[in-house]
Structures are given as structure tokens and as C-alpha cells.
Amino acid sequence: MESVGNTKGRRERLRSETTAEIKKVALELMASGGPDAITLRAIAREMGMTANAIYGYFATRDDLVTTLINNVYTSLADTVDAAWDAAPAQDPAVRIQAWARAFRDWALANPEGFRLIYGDPVPGYRPPEGGAAPEAARRVCTGITALAAAAWPHAELRYSDGDFEWSDFDLGLLDKVRPAFPDLPPAAVALALRIWSHLHGLVSLEIYGHLQTQALSPEKLFREELAQLIRSLDIPPQS
Amino acid sequence: MESVGNTKGRRERLRSETTAEIKKVALELMASGGPDAITLRAIAREMGMTANAIYGYFATRDDLVTTLINNVYTSLADTVDAAWDAAPAQDPAVRIQAWARAFRDWALANPEGFRLIYGDPVPGYRPPEGGAAPEAARRVCTGITALAAAAWPHAELRYSDGDFEWSDFDLGLLDKVRPAFPDLPPAAVALALRIWSHLHGLVSLEIYGHLQTQALSPEKLFREELAQLIRSLDIPPQS
DNA sequence: TACATAAACTATACGGCGTGAAGTATTTAT
DNA sequence: ATAAATACTTCACGCCGTATAGTTTATGTA
Numbered sequence A, B: 001m002e003s004v005g006n007t008k009g010r011r012e013r014l015r016s017e018t019t020a021e022i023k024k025v026a027l028e029l030m031a032s033g034g035p036d037a038i039t040l041r042a043i044a045r046e047m048g049m050t051a052n053a054i055y056g057y058f059a060t061r062d063d064l065v066t067t068l069i070n071n072v073y074t075s076l077a078d079t080v081d082a083a084w085d086a087a088p089a090q091d092p093a094v095r096i097q098a099w100a101r102a103f104r105d106w107a108l109a110n111p112e113g114f115r116l117i118y119g120d121p122v123p124g125y126r127p128p129e130g131g132a133a134p135e136a137a138r139r140v141c142t143g144i145t146a147l148a149a150a151a152w153p154h155a156e157l158r159y160s161d162g163d164f165e166w167s168d169f170d171l172g173l174l175d176k177v178r179p180a181f182p183d184l185p186p187a188a189v190a191l192a193l194r195i196w197s198h199l200h201g202l203v204s205l206e207i208y209g210h211l212q213t214q215a216l217s218p219e220k221l222f223r224e225e226l227a228q229l230i231r232s233l234d235i236p237p238q239s
Numbered sequence C: 001t002a003c004a005t006a007a008a009c010t011a012t013a014c015g016g017c018g019t020g021a022a023g024t025a026t027t028t029a030t
Numbered sequence D: 001a002t003a004a005a006t007a008c009t010t011c012a013c014g015c016c017g018t019a020t021a022g023t024t025t026a027t028g029t030a
Helices: A007-033 A040-047 A051-056 A061-086 A092-109 A111-118 A132-159 A171-180 A186-207 A218-232 B007-033 B040-047 B051-056 B061-086 B092-109 B111-118 B132-159 B171-180 B186-207 B218-232
Strands: none
Touching: A007 A040, A007 A061, A007 A111, A040 A051, A061 A092, A061 A111, A061 A132, A092 A111, A092 A132, A092 A186, A092 A218, A111 A186, A132 A171, A132 A186, A171 A186, A186 A218, A186 B186, A186 B218, A218 B186, A218 B218, B007 B040, B007 B061, B007 B111, B040 B051, B061 B092, B061 B111, B061 B132, B092 B111, B092 B132, B092 B186, B092 B218, B111 B186, B132 B171, B132 B186, B171 B186, B186 B218
């Protein structure tokens, strides 16, 4: 009965350490060999265990992948949130740029993670219904909504039409967005989603190499995209 | 020595028929079970053959997938090209809309094909260096360049800066683009690529379901994106 | 028409994968 | 000291791509 104080906690500690090592090794395998390299057998081999031992920690391989996705997605969300917070609140243009650059930089630094999150990452893997991944997705989207909200006072005139309604959007998203930005109309959320798709689209093409056969300087293209984005939001300089 | 006239051609014909059937079955499997379902054994099973028999037609599974990608990519390129040609040349806005809608409609009708082309389609598959896929990619990109070229007279003022140079783009692309549009500056190609990334990004998010946890009406979002795109190109109505 | 040849296909096998069932050793709790 | 829980292994099954060798069938030539 836990006489010393850590007798009971020992197994638990070992257990969480092993869990952490499994995830660590899986991420290393992913980094070196792509998402396809995440196999229970390879992880076990790396750890000097049997593949079946992992079943004591994760019910299936998909469960492990789901956990990894959650971790990676959270890391992305943390990164872009931090960049947003670090940028000066007075200047929306700078802030938006900071957010977008953080997103692209993260993707370029973690291409495998990007594919894990946004691609068809692992052979046969299908994401579960709920869980932390949609949560993190909404967190990222909320970040963009903050971005759109910061620009909305200036951009409103240009984007206020389009007859969007609240019912056009996912409730799980709105539950996060509306309390945070009570005055934002549906059109602003639509704008946020479109900004999101622009950034995602360009970075996605770059990460997957589909841009490579066309543009040799994705950086320049991204810079131009950002410049046009900010211009299209009608943000006055030094707001 | 081909005495009758078709004696020699028979084997060849049977061969090409079998090749066609392999591709057909593979595409059916992909349509029903996703890109992961493309396995030599499943194809052979469906055809009443041994998996190894396929090696007489395709050197490896990756070779088969590459061929499929080429076929599917070509079908996409044909579709958008046809939509472009069918739209009235006098009205760039309508033409651009036709192109974009054709792209999205094709993607929605062939989601598995879309993933095959633009995703991380099949376990462990890595595309070869050259081949028809980059070719088709450039064909699609050329289509967008035509789109940008049609709008350039009006959009020039807004996008002519950005200090792009020809060296920023892939030679294989420029070889197709520059002869077709001799007067187009580098900035217009950059604009084309950005338009491409916008459309691709939105459709990609929709196809992969990453939009589902956020927007319930991708159609409306796409319509708005198109409207803003055309507006941002400064195309006067009824040009 | 007989025969050599080439093509199409099968059989067998290897290693890798996820995973289920059963067994073993070690640690913990009573 | 003993019973229970935990961590892990062993074995097995069916899936995969693919290499090698063997077999059947169609073809071109003498």
C-alpha cells in the first residue's frame, strides 16, 4: 500500500516511460523514413522488444498513429499560437505574417509531420470520429479566425457579402469561435477558412513536391502570396 | 511472318487487352477501397490470375501505379482543358469559372483519383523522376496560365510587382508556357501558380475531409472563393 | 506438318506487415 | 507465502511485394 511513497508509482512510471519511448521511436522512424516507416515491428525492433509487446500500450497500430497525430497536431497549434502571441497586437499585418510564416516554417521543418496530419499518412489508416485531432484542427482554425478578426474592421467592406450563415459552419468550431469573437459575422469565418485554405494549399503543394516541377522558389511565391493576402485585407500600414 | 495479316498482331492485341484490364480493375479497386486497395494480389484475384502474372505487364507495383497516375492525371487535364475550350473566349470571368468548376467537379467525382495524384497515394510509393505525371501537372499548370493570361490585361496593375524572374520557374514549365503566351511577364506566371494553389488548396481540404470539421458547405465556400478570385483579377463584366 | 522458341502464366518461397491466442516470468498486494 | 496482476514472449494466421524456377500454350520456321 505504497508504504515508502513511490512503491506503487513505480510500475506506473515505467509504463509511462515506455509509452513515451514508443512514441519517440515512432516519430524518429517517421522523420527518417516517412509515415510509412511507422510499423509496430520496426518500433519494437528499435526498442529491443517484440512487436506484440506494444499492444500492451496501444490497442492497435491505428491507435498509436492517432496519438502521434494528436501530439504532432498539438505541436503545430502551439507553434502558430506562440508566433501569434509573440507578434505585436497593434499591427495586424505583422501578426498575420508571423502566423503564416510560423505555419510554413513548421511545415518545412516537419514535413513528415505535415503529411501525417494533412495527408493520407499511413497505409490504410483512417482517423477516428472524434478525438484530439479535430480539436487541434479547430485550434488552428481558431488561430486563423483571430487573424481574420484582427483584419475584419478593415476587410469588412470587401467581404461582407456572400450570404453566409452560422449554419454553414461546424458547431464544434463555432463553439470555440463565437465566444472568443462575439461580434464576428459568418462572412468573417468564411474569410478565415478561405485564408486558411490559401496558406494550406500553397504549403501543401510545396511539401508534397507538386510545386517543384513548376516553381523553383516557393519562398518567393509564399512571400508574394502573403503580400497579396495582406493587401486584400485592406489593412492600413501601422494600424 | 504475318502471312494472313493479323496472325502476328493477335498476341499483341491480347496483350494490350490484358494490360487494359489490369488498369481497369486497379482503378475499380481504387474507387471502391481507396488507393490502398491497389494490390497486385487483389487485381490478380479479380482477374482469376496469379499475382505474378502481372509482372509480365508491369515490372513492379510502382510501375503500375505510375501508369495509373499518368492515366488519371491525363483525364483530369483533358477535363479541365475541355471545360476551358467550351467556355466563351470573350469572357475571361466565365472561362475561369468554368475551369475552376471543372476542376472541383472532377475532384469530387474522382476523389480517389485526386488522392492518387496529389496525395501520398499508395503505401511506400515514390514517383519516378520524369514521366508523364509531371507532364500532366505542367499541362494543368499551363491551363491556369492561360487563365492568368486571359485576366492579365486587367490584373496587371495589381500584380505586376513582386520582382519575379524567369529563373524562378521550372524550365519544363516555361518551355510550354512562353511559346504559348509570348508577352506574359514572370509575374503573371507567379499569379497563375498562386491561383492554382488557391484552387488546389480548397479542393484538397475538401477531398481529404479536413474542411468537414469546420465548414458544412464547401460548395458555398468555393463559390465565394471564385467570386473573390475573379474580383481580385479586376476583370470588368462582359469583357 | 514437325519442331524450336518465345511468351504467358503458375508454383513455391522469402521476408515484412498487423494482430490474435496462449504461455511465461516478474512484480505487486494480501 | 501465496494469489493476482502486469509485462512480455512465442507461435500462428493471413495479408502484402517480389524473386526464381518450372510449365503450358501459342507462334514462326524448316
